[in-house]
Amino acid sequence: MARTRSEQSRRAILESALSLARSGGYGKLTVDAVAAAAGVGKQTIYRWWRSLGEVVLDTLREHAKSLPAPETGSLEGDLTAFLGATFRLQRGPNGTAEVLRGLMAEAQLDDGFAPSFAEFIEARRAVLRSIVLRHVPAARGSEAEATVDMLFGAMWYRMLVKHGPLDSAFAQTLAALAARQHGEKR
Amino acid sequence: MARTRSEQSRRAILESALSLARSGGYGKLTVDAVAAAAGVGKQTIYRWWRSLGEVVLDTLREHAKSLPAPETGSLEGDLTAFLGATFRLQRGPNGTAEVLRGLMAEAQLDDGFAPSFAEFIEARRAVLRSIVLRHVPAARGSEAEATVDMLFGAMWYRMLVKHGPLDSAFAQTLAALAARQHGEKR
Amino acid sequence: MARTRSEQSRRAILESALSLARSGGYGKLTVDAVAAAAGVGKQTIYRWWRSLGEVVLDTLREHAKSLPAPETGSLEGDLTAFLGATFRLQRGPNGTAEVLRGLMAEAQLDDGFAPSFAEFIEARRAVLRSIVLRHVPAARGSEAEATVDMLFGAMWYRMLVKHGPLDSAFAQTLAALAARQHGEKR
């Protein structure tokens, strides 16, 4: 005998949060602003999410689904394709890099948000790990983990510090170096 | 012919900031608290630093100086030593990891702080880059950069996401994989 | 369709402001202290008043209502009664003199507050003016205004400079002199 959750409000909140984070920078995102932009009461946000970070994370989960695991036949080829596609999704004014940086920051400052973010990260790691293991089954264990950390680590490092571009050349270099780690021809 | 800067206040601020960041978490660090703990007026902080991030960064610059570049004869050996020492400095209750995570977050949220932090990061990259190039001169260019990004990237990735430890085993694995990237015997 | 203004907070603010002004002196009244004493956020004060002066003025408006216009039959009698009652309200530890002095000071230093205070003053002048005109209709115009200014002026002058008491003897003297200005037998 109760009213049901408004799908319209849910969408408006997700979209407003993402668009405000992109335009003004994640650091200037506020609950008041999101609520106002979405034409929604603040309580409606707090009723369904624990923080703005969770809202934004929700929007990214959908984005990431559009990344299929490639099949080129070689580790270097698969990595080049996967990393290239991942970088492409982040680049540009409509890319997710700005928002990802904000979420990473949030996870450092808000202990409540860190687990959700870690879970999101783990999902991405699982995909990359499976690519590595498909070509180098023997690497199972700390070596595969380290390779995954080196690849995604390099990506995040550049995304966060901005000392170099996340372009296809970088994707290729990373793929080549990772392949060599596991004995593919140099 | 005016009063000179108080060295006592400077030290008190640096020490209070670092100790509060370690005890309560960087996210709960406030200017009011630092000023109170240092027995200092807030204005004195704002007079000499642009934000708390800059204060904390100042304390870390001194810490990092204590890391000497190693000389073991092989790339893998040097990397193992360098990464191991770096990780050791970050570990534990008196380690710098908690504070580094906070600074990385700050750099994402505060555009004014990002350049200072990037400069700090670049100084660390320079040391690692020189180690790589000493052993593999031919890697000069994007390959050396990528190797540096993969190593420090993996470190930051684990520091930020906390999905794995920064211990000597990880240092060794990273060193071995990086050495293989550049043709050292496996 | 929003939450309505809290009557409880409104009263607590008015009472705290008045009581703090009386105990510590108007000059030491601070927004922080009023908010703390009232158990209220500062924003709640700023939401409804433009300055502490307006808050205190609000409490005085109610106080002043308790002064009825007298009817003794003569100008001198009415003035004696009216001024006597007015002075009495200001005297003593629970009197309003301390607070009135503070408001007068505020009006000099804060251009935004001056109009509100002038309006409050005019309301009081209107009462005294009507007493004068009831007995001396011919004084309408600058003479009545001047008489009002001389009576309230003398009161404020003593309140502000504190060179003489605001007692019933002074009320009587003022009343007598004002009556003579308008030809009542001496």
Next chain:
Amino acid sequence: MARTRSEQSRRAILESALSLARSGGYGKLTVDAVAAAAGVGKQTIYRWWRSLGEVVLDTLREHAKSLPAPETGSLEGDLTAFLGATFRLQRGPNGTAEVLRGLMAEAQLDDGFAPSFAEFIEARRAVLRSIVLRHVPAARGSEAEATVDMLFGAMWYRMLVKHGPLDSAFAQTLAALAARQHGEKR
């Protein structure tokens, strides 16, 4: 073997204080601004005066000396002349009204300044009192005091509340009413 007080600094401080008070309003007068405008260290101000109020009061003491007691033969004439001259000194952009208002406010808020200000006020009262007593010796006592309070009170009241002008017409009206209080022809 000591340096003597700098007359140049003294003058610069007095002039800067007065001019800043007139241009920006007494309420916005600050010690920093006066010191900067006078090309003087803040300590030099604090060494010789207890507060900015005392500085400004010093400048006014000289101004007031330029008011000679008039001799027209009648109470009404003398009062008209005296009040007219007094009002004239206060009017206009170079008048002292703005500054006097500020000092009166200061005296209400700063207990340390009130005595100095009261002394200044009393000097002015003495002049007006002597005029009244010269023409109405019998008024000695509370009646003369009350008349002085009514005249200066009316002046201050208008100066502070700004509900009417301090012009020669008002001076005349006040003089006439005061004369009637003491039996001069109506």
Next chain:
DNA sequence: GTATAAGCGAGACGGTACGTCAAGTCTTTTT
């Protein structure tokens, strides 16, 4: 088919911290 309880937009609320301003004091160097 209507009562009723949850969802909702709105926005007031108690708090915490911000970054700024000015006060009055202290220290350094110069005159």
Next chain:
DNA sequence: AAAAAGACTTGACGTACCGTCTCGCTTATAC
């Protein structure tokens, strides 16, 4: 010893957001 310069501690300012809490309205069951 007085002065210019300006750093220092202190304390209050007015603002921004936080997360919580009514308020009155809307709407989808469950009776």
